[in-house]
Amino acid sequence: SQKIEQNSEALNIQEGKTATLTCNYTNYSPAYLQWYRQDPGRGPVFLLLIRENEKEKRKERLKVTFDTTLKQSLFHITASQPADSATYLCALAGVASNTGKLIFGQGTTLQVKP
Amino acid sequence: DGGITQSPKYLFRKEGQNVTLSCEQNLNHDAMYWYRQDPGQGLRLIYYSQIVNDFQKGDIAEGYSVSREKKESFPLTVTSAQKNPTAFYLCASSILTGNQPQHFGDGTRLSIL
Numbered sequence: 001s002q003k004i005e006q007n008s009e010a011l012n013i014q015e016g017k018t019a020t021l022t023c024n025y026t027n028y029s030p031a032y033l034q035w036y037r038q039d040p041g042r043g044p045v046f047l048l049l050i051r052e053n054e055k056e057k058r059k060e061r062l063k064v065t066f067d068t069t070l071k072q073s074l075f076h077i078t079a080s081q082p083a084d085s086a087t088y089l090c091a092l093a094g095v096a097s098n099t100g101k102l103i104f105g106q107g108t109t110l111q112v113k114p
Numbered sequence: 115d116g117g118i119t120q121s122p123k124y125l126f127r128k129e130g131q132n133v134t135l136s137c138e139q140n141l142n143h144d145a146m147y148w149y150r151q152d153p154g155q156g157l158r159l160i161y162y163s164q165i166v167n168d169f170q171k172g173d174i175a176e177g178y179s180v181s182r183e184k185k186e187s188f189p190l191t192v193t194s195a196q197k198n199p200t201a202f203y204l205c206a207s208s209i210l211t212g213n214q215p216q217h218f219g220d221g222t223r224l225s226i227l
Contacts, residue, residue, distance in 0.1 A: 004156065008154065031213065032213045034215060041220070041221070041223075042220050042221070043118075043120075043204050043206070043218030043219050043220045043221050044157075044204070044216075044218050045218070046215035046216065046217070049213060049215060051213065089156065089157070091216075093213065100145045100147075100162075100164070100208045100209075100210055100214060100216070101147075101159065101162060101172075102216060103156075104149075104156040104157040104158075105156050106154060106155050106156040107156065
């Protein structure tokens, strides 16, 4: 069955360092992958989308990579700040998906300490 | 400002009772979705709708029902058949064409009395 794995352990880093979050998937061939941020008690907010034919995407301090051979996406936050502390979710959609349906990982919680 | 509004923020259900969660969007999106989120788990799809008067079951539809009578509205009813309804419920919408991000409301937390 299709499976998405994000590191369930919280990631604790020092302010100013680069945070790297991992999203691995199996039994799936996604056409694109999205990353969302979720704060406690709130709905997820879209951050970045990367397509299967793109290796890397950047937006300000955020960078996403997509390796379809390794079946893995990495999400980087450079010069991290305490305000970046949140749970980050990856989500995938398949080639045949014209329904907009996404499959979400369980999320990784990032804690940036001042 | 355009967005998605979910209400109420907190909801309590008694045994044997059906409850309805509201979701309204003013983004003019065709597609709408309902997810359930439990601690330590990803979002699981309950129902989705691509067009008015049509909807499809997601991965965990048992014990839930929906309607889509208007483009803007996609209410979710948690029926008494749902034996473990305590969860955080999220509604989302998107443009229907491929690879579009989903826009989420701020959720309803449902608990059992």
